[in-house]
Structure formats: structure tokens, C-alpha cells
Amino acid sequence: MIRRLKDMFSVLKSSPGRQLVVAYAHDAHTLAAVREAVSMGIVKATLTGDEQSIREICKMEKIDPGIFDFASAADEQQAASLAVSLVKSGQGDLIMKGTVSTDRYMRAILSKEHGILPPGALLTHVSVLDPVKYKKLLIIGDVAIIPLPGLKEKQVILNALISTAHSLGIQNPKVAVIAATEQALPGMPACIDAAVLSKMAERGQFKNAIVEGPVALDVALDTESAKIKKINTPVAGDADCLLFPNIESGNVFYKCHTKLLEGDVAAIVCGASVPAVLSSRGDSIRTKLFSIALAAMMTL
Amino acid sequence: MNQIKTPDHPVTCVKRNCRTKTLTAADVFHKGLANFAGAELNGLLQGRLKPVIVMSGSESIISKFYCIALSVFIADHSI
Numbered sequence: 001m002i003r004r005l006k007d008m009f010s011v012l013k014s015s016p017g018r019q020l021v022v023a024y025a026h027d028a029h030t031l032a033a034v035r036e037a038v039s040m041g042i043v044k045a046t047l048t049g050d051e052q053s054i055r056e057i058c059k060m061e062k063i064d065p066g067i068f069d070f071a072s073a074a075d076e077q078q079a080a081s082l083a084v085s086l087v088k089s090g091q092g093d094l095i096m097k098g099t100v101s102t103d104r105y106m107r108a109i110l111s112k113e114h115g116i117l118p119p120g121a122l123l124t125h126v127s128v129l130d131p132v133k134y135k136k137l138l139i140i141g142d143v144a145i146i147p148l149p150g151l152k153e154k155q156v157i158l159n160a161l162i163s164t165a166h167s168l169g170i171q172n173p174k175v176a177v178i179a180a181t182e183q184a185l186p187g188m189p190a191c192i193d194a195a196v197l198s199k200m201a202e203r204g205q206f207k208n209a210i211v212e213g214p215v216a217l218d219v220a221l222d223t224e225s226a227k228i229k230k231i232n233t234p235v236a237g238d239a240d241c242l243l244f245p246n247i248e249s250g251n252v253f254y255k256c257h258t259k260l261l262e263g264d265v266a267a268i269v270c271g272a273s274v275p276a277v278l279s280s281r282g283d284s285i286r287t288k289l290f291s292i293a294l295a296a297m298m299t300l
Numbered sequence: 301m302n303q304i305k306t307p308d309h310p311v312t313c314v315k316r317n318c319r320t321k322t323l324t325a326a327d328v329f330h331k332g333l334a335n336f337a338g339a340e341l342n343g344l345l346q347g348r349l350k351p352v353i354v355m356s357g358s359e360s361i362i363s364k365f366y367c368i369a370l371s372v373f374i375a376d377h378s379i
Contacts, residue, residue, distance in 0.1 A: 133338050180327040190324050217331035218358050225335060225358035248325035256332045 001169035002137065005130040005264050008168075008293040011300070012042040018299055020292060021092035023083035023108070024049045024076050024100035028061045030279070033288030034096070035063045042296055046071055046086060048079040049098065076100045080108035087274050088116055094295045096277035096288075109272055116273040122146075122156045123271040125278065126164045128294055129257045130264040134221060139164050139173070139241040143250035144278070145269065151193050154243060158197060160270040161241040162209045167297045173240040175201075176220035177213025178249065182231055184214060190245030197243075210234055213243075217253070258287075266290035268298065275299065334363065342366035344374065351375050 002008055025031055025047035031054070034045045046069040047054055058065040071086060073079035080100045086092045095116075097105045109115050109123070117123065125144035128137055141157045142149065149157060158175065165173035177194035184195040194213025201211030212235035218225035223237030244250035257263045265287055269276040275295035279288050333339040340362050345352040351371040355364055 131336065134336060178324070178328065180324050188323075216356075217328050218335040218356065221331075222335040222358070228358045244328065245324050246322060248322055249328040252325050252329045253332050253336075256329065256337060260333070261337050 001171075002297070005128065005137070005266055005290045005293070008266075008290070008297055009040055009042065012293060012296050013040060015300060016041045018043055018093040018296055019091065020045045020094045020096055020295075021071075021083045021086045022047045022096045022098050023105055024073070024079035025054055025098040026050070026057065027099045027281075028057055029283070029285050029288060030096070030098045031057060031061060031063055032285045033292060035067065036285070036289050037292045037296075038067050042293055043094065045069065046092065047098075048073050048082045048086070050074070077104050077108075080104045081111075081114065084108040084111070084116055085114060088114070092274065093299050094275055094277070094292070095272075096292065096295070097279055099281070102278065105278070109269075109276060117271065118273055121271045122153065123269050123276075124153075124157045124160045125267060126160050126270050127254055127265055127267040128164065128168070128290075129254070130266075130290075131257060132261050132263050136240065137168065138239070139168075140250060140253065141243065143244070143247065143254040144267075145247075147247045149246070151196060154193055154197060154245075155200075156271070158206060158211065158243055161243060162206060164268075164270070164294075164298065165240055166208065167300065170240050171208065173209050174235040174238055175206075175209055175211045175241040175243060176215040176217075176235050176239040177211065177243045177245075178217055178220065179214035179245060181216055182214055182219060182229065190214065193245065194243075209241075212236075215239075217242075264290060266294035268295045270298075334359070340366060342370040344371050346374075351378075 020043040026049050037043045038045050048071045051070040051072050055065045073082045087095050110117050124142045126141045128139050139161050141161050146153050177197050179190040179194050185191045191214040198213045212233045219231050219236050220239040226236030269278045275298040277291045277295050334341050345354050351374045353367045
């Protein structure tokens with residue numbers, strides 16, 4: 001079982017050979033992260049974009065371009081489309097966003113004709129946090145893609161959280177469906193959705209996971225809070241996964257972790273035919289590297 | 301981060317008052333700080349004639365103490 005994000009590296013080194021395709025790898029942070037991943041033997045990498053420009057950035061950053069394969073594309077849009085088509089034709093197992101805009105990257109993935117979204121599938125963002133003050137990894141969603149998920153979307157997010165946990169070796173993850181209170185209050189849709197998901201889990205609709213909701217964040221993370229509130233569930237104070245009711249609450253938690261606690265994080269987009277890394281311009285080399293590793297873990 | 305995203309606003313990185321969009325987001329922020337980041341917090345209900353303390357049962361003793369202190373401070377300084 002993966003207990004810290006860095007533990008992923010040793011697992012991945014023992015099963016090399018997957019191919020990462022990077023869409024428009026025109027920035028130093030992305031190239032440095034991919035260089036690290038290639039050097040560690042986690043992935044082989046194909047970079048799409050203007051080869052000459054990428055080689056110049058490599059030279060400035062003292063990165064050996066010989067460790068990469070190149071697929072030339074004239075501009076951002078072409079680079080994104082090329083990256084997706086390489087994956088679709090079986091020449092890539094993972095895809096990563098370079099400096100192409102998120103709009104263009106997502107449009108290429110979602111393209112009905114040339115994209116890599118299976119019919120009826122929904123993309124959702126999953127983050128794995130390595131908290132400074134919590135005993136284990138926390139898998140959370142959706143903090144970046146689905147703004148206000150309904151019950152149907154929450155099932156998709158929940159399944160993505162569970163499958164990410166399984167990929168990290170957590171066999172029976174404990175999922176807290178977050179709301180502002182533990183009561184199923186009719187006036188608060190987050191509470192009602194959480195109660196329904198919890199009941200669905202009780203009836204076996206989510207395999208190999210314990211799902212509990214509604215649960216406020218203090219109960220999910222802190223055993224003492226659960227004791228005081230008299231909430232008796234195996235998820236209390238021991239959650240592996242947190243399902244947030246909307247993008248704001250998830251995003252606030254994510255950024256508390258990264259900006260206030262300076263904790264490590266890995267993030268991927270689930271739902272496409274391969275795991276996708278959707279890194280932000282603001283992400284560090286370390287975060288990008290962890291995200292590549294997480295995407296690779298999903299392919300094992 | 302503010303340099304990377306280049307927002308042109310004086311609030312960037314010196315924010316002391318945060319207004320969150322939903323109750324759940326605010327609750328997650330509050331409980332995230334208290335139960336995840338190890339921060340001590342205080343809070344009170346405003347809009348009545350006098351400050352009203354409404355706390356969660358699971359708040360720490362020190363947070364409850366800070367709430368009382370904040371309420372006294374607000375009561376003393378309200379016009």
C-alpha cells in the first residue's frame with residue numbers, strides 16, 4: 001500500500017515501459033518534471049510541439065533532449081490534437097498538459113471525432129494529498145472540473161475516488177461524503193445526496209469501499225470530534241477519501257493543503273481512455289512529477 | 301503563486317477577510333483549518349444586538365475561549 005506519495009516511485013520502477021505523451025511541452029517546469037520521471041524509469045516520454053523551441057528550453061535548463069521522443073506540431077492546438085491522436089493510436093499510455101491552454105487540451109480530449117472520451121463517460125478530477133498533519137494519504141474530488149455535481153455526477157466522482165484508492169493499494173477505502181453537518185437536513189442538498197450515496201453503498205452499489213455521509217470535515221478527519229458528536233462509523237477520523245459537494249468546497253480544501261500547509265499533492269483527470277495529467281501553471285516540478293507518477297499508477 | 305498567476309489586485313497574498321461562496325465551502329475552510337491544519341479559530345454570530353457565540357460541539361476548549369474573547373472584544377468596540 002502506498003502511504004506517502006514518494007512511495008509510488010519504487011512501485012513504478014519495478015514495472016517500467018509506459019509511454020507519456022506531453023501536449024505542448026514548452027515550459028521549464030514541465031520539462032524538468034518529465035526529465036525526472038524518465039530518469040527514474042517511471043515513463044518514457046514523447047513531447048509534442050515545436051521541437052526546436054523545446055530543445056532550446058532544454059539547453060537553457062541543462063536538460064538532455066536526447067532522453068525524449070519528439071512529435072512536431074506547429075502550434076498549441078495542433079500539439080494537443082497530436083498528443084491525443086498518439087494516445088488514441090496506442091502510442092501513449094498517459095497524457096499530460098504542457099503549456100497548452102486548458103481549454104484547448106480539454107477540447108482535444110473531448111473531441112467527439114478524434115478524442116479519447118469513451119461514450120457516456122464523464123471527466124472528473126482526482127487529487128491525492130500527502131498531508132503534513134494527517135496519518136495517511138487523502139484522495140479527494142472534484143476540486144477542478146465538475147462545478148456543481150448532482151447525484152449522478154457524484155456517483156462518477158465516488159467511483160473515481162475508489163478506483164484511485166485501489167490503484168494505490170488501499171483495498172477497502174473509507175469514503176466520507178462531505179457536508180456541513182451529519183444530519184440529513186432536507187434544506188441542504190449536499191446532506192441529502194450524501195445520505196443517498198451512503199445508502200447506495202450499504203446496498204452494495206459501490207464495490208470494495210465503505211461510504212459514509214453526510215459527514216462534516218471535522219468528523220471525517222478527527223476521531224475526537226466524532227466522539228464528541230457521538231458519530232459512530234468506521235470512517236470517522238480515518239477517511240481515505242473525501243467527496244466534496246461542490247467545486248468551491250473541494251477547491252478551498254485543496255488550496256488550504258497546498259498553500260497554508262505546503263503539503264505535497266498529485267492530481268489526475270479520470271474518465272478518459274487513459275489517465276490525464278492536468279497540471280496548473282502554478283504547480284511545482286514536484287507536484288507535476290507526483291502527478292505523472294499517480295497517472296502511471298492508474299495504468300498498473 | 302501570485303507571481304505565476306499575475307493577478308493585479310492588492311488583496312493577493314495579504315488577505316485577512318475571506319468570503320466564501322457557499323456554506324459548505326466556508327465550513328470546509330473552517331474545519332480544514334481546525335482539524336487538518338491544527339489552527340485555533342474563533343467565530344461569532346453577528347447581526348443581533350449583542351454578539352452571539354454559536355460553536356460546534358467538537359471545537360477545542362481553546363477555540364471556545366477565543367470565541368468568548370472575540371465576543372467581548374466586539375461588544376466593547378461596537379457602536
